[in-house]
């Protein structure tokens with residue numbers, strides 16, 4: 196399920212991990228960068244679901260969050276290896292310090308910042324996200340995680356009120372500026 200870019204305009208020097216709260220646009224932005232600029236990209240949750248053969252909601256329900264987090268770490272380690280790609284991570288990836296080490300040791304970390312209000316508006320159907328309940332819960336969870344997102348990130352991009360192409364353009368500029376992306 197790796198999206199393979201076709202334009203080969205740029206080259207990735209190392210993997211780039213996109214972190215941020217549910218609904219911050221990680222998947223849309225990585226997909227946009229893949230489709231428009233030729234980067235290989237993958238959604239870490241989709242990869243986990245594909246490998247396990249069941250949905251995230253099913254994993255949470257049958258085995259609990261802690262088991263889901265174990266799987267998340269296992270597959271994150273796999274995605275950090277191999278040819279460099281854009282990796283869109285699940286919103287809770289920073290809850291385990293081990294995951295932050297994996298991302299920072301192997302690649303570059305982009306934090307897509309959003310607010311609980313915006314994220315709630317972007318997630319009209321939360322049935323596939325066991326940890327997204329309502330606006331109040333989103334506010335609490337985001338406040339709890341925000342310091343970890345900031346600490347894990349090499350760069351932070353604000354997404355509030357902005358379009359995916361706009362966010363993707365700023366991200367690409369930041370990646371080029373940091374030398375993580377080079378022109379072919």
Ligand code: S3P
Pocket residue numbers: 215216217218240251284285286287288323324325326
């Ligand atoms: C989670 C976010 C989800 C998914 C799982 C747990 C979280 O990913 O990994 O439901 O703890 O914030 P998205 O951020 O892609 O929705």
